[in-house]
Amino acid sequence: MMNVEFIPAKASDAAAISTLRQRIWDTTYRGIYPDAVIDDFDYDWHQQRDLKKISNPSFTVYLIKYGDADIGYFIFQHAGSGIWLRSLYVLREYQHKGIGKQAFAILKDYCQEKGINRFACDCSPHNENAMQFYQRMGGVVTKTDTGHENKQEDGVIFEFNL
Template sequence: MEIRIATDEDCRSLATLKRVVWETTYRGIYPDEKLDRYDIDLNENKFKDMIKQKSQKLFVVLNDSEIIGYMSCGKIMRAFDNHTHDIGLLYLAKEYQGKGIGLDLFQFAKMELKNQGVTEFIVSCNKYNLPAQHFYKKMGGKIIKIEEDNEDKSIPQVKFQFMV
């Protein structure tokens, strides 16, 4: 397993992986229309834009040169209270979950944030993604906010706070 900074050349694979992860994780949570209308080209461009951002770093995790997951961390992209940094994304292909790779990615992000002088950070997780919530609790996260239910279950988030 290798973790490295993402490049523009990775963005098509990242967009494709995101679609697969959304299907296996969020089908039944996100509205079907949202998943069915997923646009790989649009998301490829979003990843390219993310790479250009200097405030967040996007990393890929590879297994035998295949991208199996990705993670972003740095200055918070969506303001929340007085928090300044977060792990904005942490996605891993279903077949690689439960093997310690998510833990490795999380610890990598935590060290990256620590190297930036960060002492605490947050993670936002979909309120209905219970396996992810369990993971973040296991990583030592403290729930600091649970958003109200919404008819669109892709919207409500649970906010976890972590100390570095």
């Protein structure tokens, strides 16, 4: 397991998160998302969206760092009585090193502190690495929506019981 840090994101981290998103989408979703979604990535729009999440108390946003390098980000939302994992992205060269497990430990601790016994996330069924990871973490597919002409619209929902 790598010695990485999960740093609570500040407003000044929104640009780094948006940059990471574009880099990760390029290696993860090329062939799943239309090329234009990746090639014409709107940094300003994504940065503003990330800034809103960072400043919204219902979201918990972490920048994942390895030394001085920004290597991923992790976002979950506490809405009503539920928790929704919104994003867990790690640069490809840092995957399969225990970082996702560390993120899940943080999320599980948060749920336990709040007295919540489950959380959910959505995933592209075409992202095989993520699908396998969520299954290894104990996720159970509770909804599937596939077969769209645009594969970006396909999705599955995983639920995790604590």
